[in-house]
Amino acid sequence: MTTAAVDIDLARSFGLKDDEYEKVLSIMGRTPSLTELGIFSVMWSEHCSYKSSRLHLKTLPTKAPWVIHGPGENAGVVDIGEGLAAVFKMESHNHPSFIEPYQGAATGVGGILRDVFTMGARPIANLNALRFGAPDNADTKRVVDGVVRGIGGYGNCVGVPTVGGEVNFHRSYNGNPLVNAMTVGLAQQDRIFLSAAAGVGNPVVYVGSKTGRDGIHGATMSSAEFDAESSSKRPTVQVGDPFTEKLLIEACLELMATDAVVAIQDMGAAGLTSSAVEMASKGGIGIDLELDHVPQREANMQAYEMMLSESQERMLMVLRPDRTEAARKIFEKWELDFAIVGHLTDSGRITVRHKGQVEADIPLGPLADEAPIYDRPTEPYDVPAPLTTPADPVGIEGALRTLLASSDIASRAWIWNQYDSTVGGQTVQRPGGADSAIVRVEGTKRGLAMTTDCTPRYGQADPYVGGAQAVAEVWRNLTATGAKPLAMTDNLNFGSPENPRIMAQFVQAVKGIGDAGRALDFPVVSGNVSLYNETRGEDGQATAIQPAPVIGGVGVFEDVAQSIGLAMPEEGELLLVGETRGELGQSLWLREVCGREEGAPPRVDFAEERRNGDFVRGQIQQGAVDACHDLADGGLLVALAEMVMASGNGCKLQTAPHGMAEHAYWFGEDQARYVVVTRQADAFMAQADAAGVPVRRLGHAGGETLQLADDISLTAQQLRDLHESFFPHLMGAE
Amino acid sequence: MKTGIVVFPGTNRERDMVQALTLASGQAPQMLWHQQDSVDGLDLVVLPGGFSFGDYLRSGAMAAHSPIMNAVRAFAQKGGYVLGVCNGFQILTESQLLPGALLRNAGMRFLSQDCHLKVEGRDSAFTAGWQTGDVFRAPMAHGDGNYTAAPDVLDRLEGEGRVAFRYCNADGVVSDDDTRINMNGSARSIAGVLSENRRVCGLMPHPENLTDEAVGGTDGLPLFKGIMEAMGV
Numbered sequence: 001m002t003t004a005a006v007d008i009d010l011a012r013s014f015g016l017k018d019d020e021y022e023k024v025l026s027i028m029g030r031t032p033s034l035t036e037l038g039i040f041s042v043m044w045s046e047h048c049s050y051k052s053s054r055l056h057l058k059t060l061p062t063k064a065p066w067v068i069h070g071p072g073e074n075a076g077v078v079d080i081g082e083g084l085a086a087v088f089k090m091e092s093h094n095h096p097s098f099i100e101p102y103q104g105a106a107t108g109v110g111g112i113l114r115d116v117f118t119m120g121a122r123p124i125a126n127l128n129a130l131r132f133g134a135p136d137n138a139d140t141k142r143v144v145d146g147v148v149r150g151i152g153g154y155g156n157c158v159g160v161p162t163v164g165g166e167v168n169f170h171r172s173y174n175g176n177p178l179v180n181a182m183t184v185g186l187a188q189q190d191r192i193f194l195s196a197a198a199g200v201g202n203p204v205v206y207v208g209s210k211t212g213r214d215g216i217h218g219a220t221m222s223s224a225e226f227d228a229e230s231s232s233k234r235p236t237v238q239v240g241d242p243f244t245e246k247l248l249i250e251a252c253l254e255l256m257a258t259d260a261v262v263a264i265q266d267m268g269a270a271g272l273t274s275s276a277v278e279m280a281s282k283g284g285i286g287i288d289l290e291l292d293h294v295p296q297r298e299a300n301m302q303a304y305e306m307m308l309s310e311s312q313e314r315m316l317m318v319l320r321p322d323r324t325e326a327a328r329k330i331f332e333k334w335e336l337d338f339a340i341v342g343h344l345t346d347s348g349r350i351t352v353r354h355k356g357q358v359e360a361d362i363p364l365g366p367l368a369d370e371a372p373i374y375d376r377p378t379e380p381y382d383v384p385a386p387l388t389t390p391a392d393p394v395g396i397e398g399a400l401r402t403l404l405a406s407s408d409i410a411s412r413a414w415i416w417n418q419y420d421s422t423v424g425g426q427t428v429q430r431p432g433g434a435d436s437a438i439v440r441v442e443g444t445k446r447g448l449a450m451t452t453d454c455t456p457r458y459g460q461a462d463p464y465v466g467g468a469q470a471v472a473e474v475w476r477n478l479t480a481t482g483a484k485p486l487a488m489t490d491n492l493n494f495g496s497p498e499n500p501r502i503m504a505q506f507v508q509a510v511k512g513i514g515d516a517g518r519a520l521d522f523p524v525v526s527g528n529v530s531l532y533n534e535t536r537g538e539d540g541q542a543t544a545i546q547p548a549p550v551i552g553g554v555g556v557f558e559d560v561a562q563s564i565g566l567a568m569p570e571e572g573e574l575l576l577v578g579e580t581r582g583e584l585g586q587s588l589w590l591r592e593v594c595g596r597e598e599g600a601p602p603r604v605d606f607a608e609e610r611r612n613g614d615f616v617r618g619q620i621q622q623g624a625v626d627a628c629h630d631l632a633d634g635g636l637l638v639a640l641a642e643m644v645m646a647s648g649n650g651c652k653l654q655t656a657p658h659g660m661a662e663h664a665y666w667f668g669e670d671q672a673r674y675v676v677v678t679r680q681a682d683a684f685m686a687q688a689d690a691a692g693v694p695v696r697r698l699g700h701a702g703g704e705t706l707q708l709a710d711d712i713s714l715t716a717q718q719l720r721d722l723h724e725s726f727f728p729h730l731m732g733a734e
Numbered sequence: 735m736k737t738g739i740v741v742f743p744g745t746n747r748e749r750d751m752v753q754a755l756t757l758a759s760g761q762a763p764q765m766l767w768h769q770q771d772s773v774d775g776l777d778l779v780v781l782p783g784g785f786s787f788g789d790y791l792r793s794g795a796m797a798a799h800s801p802i803m804n805a806v807r808a809f810a811q812k813g814g815y816v817l818g819v820c821n822g823f824q825i826l827t828e829s830q831l832l833p834g835a836l837l838r839n840a841g842m843r844f845l846s847q848d849c850h851l852k853v854e855g856r857d858s859a860f861t862a863g864w865q866t867g868d869v870f871r872a873p874m875a876h877g878d879g880n881y882t883a884a885p886d887v888l889d890r891l892e893g894e895g896r897v898a899f900r901y902c903n904a905d906g907v908v909s910d911d912d913t914r915i916n917m918n919g920s921a922r923s924i925a926g927v928l929s930e931n932r933r934v935c936g937l938m939p940h941p942e943n944l945t946d947e948a949v950g951g952t953d954g955l956p957l958f959k960g961i962m963e964a965m966g967v
Contacts, residue, residue: 421846422940422950424750427950
């Protein structure tokens with residue numbers, strides 16, 4: 001074995017805590033080799049082991065009759081009818097995207113795509129949830145530019161349409177942007193591929209790109225906070241090659257149409273180590289690897305480097321021995337490397353050989369299942385008191401103008417116009433057309449609705465509400481298109497779990513997600529946790545991000561022709577579904593108009609959400625609704641302006657009801673609400689009344705302006721000029 | 735009538751093209767692998783969009799040297815119909831089957847949004863589904879769509895009625911210098927051109943993505959209907 005100086009100092013530099021290193025010594029019964037220490041350190045990193053989050057994630061609802069595979073596989077799998085399944089997951093690439101925005105974001109897209117096609121699904125859509133620093137922060141432009149180019153550069157080339165997502169800006173992300181990428185794939189229910197290895201003696205096959213020295217210890221980097229030295233970690237960021245990924249997708253799907261594959265796992269974080277360990281330990285079996293056979297991009301690579309490399313676009317498979325040559329031909333056709341790098345054993349151990357030496361020999365049970373689990377301490381979290389409605393300093397029109405041009409509401413067209421949203425020929429609603437993106441299921445009338453959401457400022461004030469509201473809004477976004485919400489994936493972005501206050505945020509947010517999921521029959525089928533999202537400044541103080549429990553959701557249409565968008569029709573009556581109390585705490589109105597980030601976030605009432613949402617969806621499915629938009633950031637008037645801008649058709653609105661402050665009515669962010677446009681308003685209202693759903697008449701569609709009483713009259717173009725000003729201004733002379 | 739779609743490593747809009755051709759002709763096209771050296775028996779060969787060979791040398795440059803492109807050149811010389819869309823257009827210019835070249839978009843960013851096209855080319859199967867002067871909508875999705883050629887080549891294309899499509903706004907107004915209309919900065923707003931015999935056509939936008947009412951509309955369908963009619967289907 002390699003006799004590097006393995007000791008507690010080296011273990012610390014690999015990110016292991018002292019007691020974790022003690023555990024390694026006790027498992028091994030001797031000092032580990034360098035390669036063994038590397039394997040332990042990445043498998044036990046927060047990123048791979050979920051050691052701080054696992055206890056809490058276990059509380060999430062994960063089951064429903066339509067859930068085929070929940071958390072634990074590469075992605076979640078749900079039944080969408082006709083023997084088909086939607087396969088989806090969201091994953092973060094936050095740390096790499098700060099260090100090297102283009103490659104960080106690009107490889108984030110590549111990684112989540114592999115999680116989905118590993119399961120036998122053809123990726124049919126990408127979404128991304130992005131959080132950047134304050135617009136006036138000097139570094140924000142660099143990060144936005146790199147991340148957007150990276151997502152586009154990768155997604156456009158692989159030919160998977162990028163159809164949706166969301167963007168927020170806040171100073172808490174100045175040193176730690178969030179890049180969460182989601183992929184939705186389509187598979188036949190009887191052709192789902194899993195990662196549990198089986199069959200002693202079966203060959204272990206490596207396919208895809210060659211292994212280089214890039215990304216070594218990437219998983220460890222992603223499990224630590226940032227400091228001033230982080231930019232020196234650029235070599236730990238991987239480099240993506242979307243062309244190879246495209247070939248890998250086609251080759252894997254071609255192979256999966258045969259009966260050759262026993263098990264398959266992509267090489268993501270911790271590369272060959274985690275894929276080999278996961279496949280073998282899930283199968284309750286052993287694995288022998290011969291690293292001499294690993295396709296290598298660089299000369300003289302050591303075992304340690306090959307095991308920890310995070311080179312992209314690689315997969316590990318267990319094949320039926322009698323199908324191996326047929327499989328090789330498929331990968332040769334696609335000009336990808338194909339190498340038998342080992343075989344399965346009954347040893348229960350991972351054994352790594354290189355140049356005739358045993359470089360690692362570790363029992364899999366302790367490595368995988370006995371990874372440390374922490375029940376980290378929390379400290380009580382003070383939730384702010386509800387806000388007393390402040391005075392209106394600027395009036396309704398002034399506030400609308402400010403909000404439309406503000407960073408969190410402004411048009412995202414500058415971003416999505418750089419993403420190919422139509423490739424594949426199935427995109428029914430492109431970004432901006434509806435509350436969710438809508439993609440037809442090829443060869444059927446069915447469709448899928450998909451969206452991502454999170455409101456970090458709510459979670460900063462009250463983490464429980466932050467988690468619950470993210471789920472409710474995603475569910476509402478799916479509902480507003482007429483889709484039946486099926487399931488969600490969660491991407492939990494938080495600061496350091498070693499800080500009891502941050503850990504409390506995490507625990508409360510997970511509780512909120514769980515309660516909302518149970519109440520809305522909306523289980524979590526996959527997810528990812530990203531902790532240590534904080535930056536230590538030169539003064540030694542750590543700044544944590546606003547917590548972002550980002551939720552991605554998928555819903556289904558039996559007939560996608562029944563789906564609706566949010567564009568204002570030429571005619572119809574506007575109705576407001578749901579109760580308006582005028583909640584301005586933590587609202588964008590308060591932040592953008594008054595410069596205050598205060599108060600309690602809006603209440604999330606699951607019974608109200610469910611009742612209002614089920615009613616609206618029923619009306620859409622009956623064909624009674626011509627357009628629908630859920631109310632969120634900026635409240636009612638912003639939603640109406642968005643509807644007008646989407647089509648150019650105007651609307652005429654009645655004044656606010658008596659007894660409520662006008663600005664609270666127009667800009668309050670009360671939950672469980674929708675604007676619908678219908679030509680059957682009387683019937684709609686009668687049925688809503690019978691269902692106990694509050695509905696209020698708002699006015700009528702028509703004309704060329706957004707018109708509020710006699711006071712405000714703005715054309716779609718005037719609104720768009722405000723709405724579209726933010727990004728070009730942010731990104732400079734373009 | 736028999737159609738074939740060429741698939742290079744990195745091609746990614748072949749499924750979109752299958753859908754459009756099947757809708758227009760009622761027949762599924764054949765898929766042709768880039769290493770084939772024959773396109774015998776076909777009436778129309780389509781080079782679809784994507785990133786052939788990753789577009790790593792120059793868009794379309796490596797695909798132009800694939801074995802199948804020798805067959806496509808011979809096919810075109812014998813008067814066969816060839817359509818290249820997006821990366822397919824880039825491959826046609828790299829293969830010298832169409833004049834000019836496609837440079838990086840003037841704004842240096844990938845463009846994915848709808849544009850409008852004005853139908854100009856005369857006497858061609860590719861424009862026969864419209865009247866000259868018609869305006870239709872089509873999605874763009876490209877980084878290298880900025881058409882360029884020497885001034886005398888451009889003059890000749892225009893003189894011979896070989897500019898098939900030009901970028902315009904929804905009202906049909908063409909404006910070379912307006913980046914909202916001629917978004918990628920193409921010379922003389924050229925979006926698509928024809929070969930001398932009018933049997934080879936390349937264009938950057940994607941009419942194949944607007945051929946189905948359920949998926950955004952049918953603005954692009956006349957391209958395929960026109961080809962089928964001209965070829966007697």
